[in-house]
Amino acid sequence: DTGVSQNPRHKITKRGQNVTFRCDPISEHNRLYWYRQTLGQGPEFLTYFQNEAQLEKSRLLSDRFSAERPKGSFSTLEIQRTEQGDSAMYLCASSPRDRESGYTFGSGTRLTVV
Amino acid sequence: DAKTTQPPSMDCAEGRAANLPCNHSTISGNEYVYWYRQIHSQGPQYIIHGLKNNETNEMASLIITEDRKSSTLILPHATLRDTAVYYCIVRPRNAGGTSYGKLTFGQGTILTVHP
Numbered sequence: 001d002t003g004v005s006q007n008p009r010h011k012i013t014k015r016g017q018n019v020t021f022r023c024d025p026i027s028e029h030n031r032l033y034w035y036r037q038t039l040g041q042g043p044e045f046l047t048y049f050q051n052e053a054q055l056e057k058s059r060l061l062s063d064r065f066s067a068e069r070p071k072g073s074f075s076t077l078e079i080q081r082t083e084q085g086d087s088a089m090y091l092c093a094s095s096p097r098d099r100e101s102g103y104t105f106g107s108g109t110r111l112t113v114v
Numbered sequence: 115d116a117k118t119t120q121p122p123s124m125d126c127a128e129g130r131a132a133n134l135p136c137n138h139s140t141i142s143g144n145e146y147v148y149w150y151r152q153i154h155s156q157g158p159q160y161i162i163h164g165l166k167n168n169e170t171n172e173m174a175s176l177i178i179t180e181d182r183k184s185s186t187l188i189l190p191h192a193t194l195r196d197t198a199v200y201y202c203i204v205r206p207r208n209a210g211g212t213s214y215g216k217l218t219f220g221q222g223t224i225l226t227v228h229p
Contacts, residue, residue, distance in 0.1 A: 033217075
């Protein structure tokens with residue numbers, strides 16, 4: 001297990017299409033986070049899972065966004081009816097139960113909506 | 115969460131120490147200071163964190179002032195590969211309630227290490 005894996009690395013989609021991203025966290029990490037990052041800005045929090053439970057969602061996560069983490073392992077982030085404003089880097093991070101531990105981030109999925 | 119203030123950019127010569135400041139004047143007693151960096155086209159990377167004592171690891175040192183209102187990240191011998199955006203983040207220690215220890219990123223400091 002070499003870290004947090006995100007797929008795909010890049011996704012180009014037409015406006016109005018649905019897209020789904022996958023995140024595979026470090027296997028022993030029970031906490032999983034999704035962030036979004038636009039050019040020149042720091043990452044913005046989207047949602048958080050502890051095991052399979054989604055415990056927090058940002059107001060940034062509109063009704064078109066949904067995230068799941070079945071069985072507390074990998075997670076998916078789906079965007080329905082994509083808009084050009086959804087173009088961004090989507091980052092996944094995981095951390096162990098220890099509240100002090102730093103996150104381990106994946107390399108992200110870069111979404112371009114045309 | 116307490117907010118942090120960082121200079122937008124800094125330069126450093128290769129081989130010299132890079133000292134990155136961060137102001138967190140509204141930090142509370144139960145909040146840690148974390149540092150992450152992000153190299154172009156990669157996800158952020160954890161560097162170090164501390165509560166009130168100075169900390170050192172294989173990557174960097176963290177100096178926190180006695181009043182905890184500011185801190186400095188020190189890269190002792192900067193290399194070209196240390197060119198990145200460096201984020202200083204304050205995070206609750208007891209991440210219960212709705213925060214769950216989530217990290218709130220600002221815009222960070224762009225550190226450029228030049229030959």
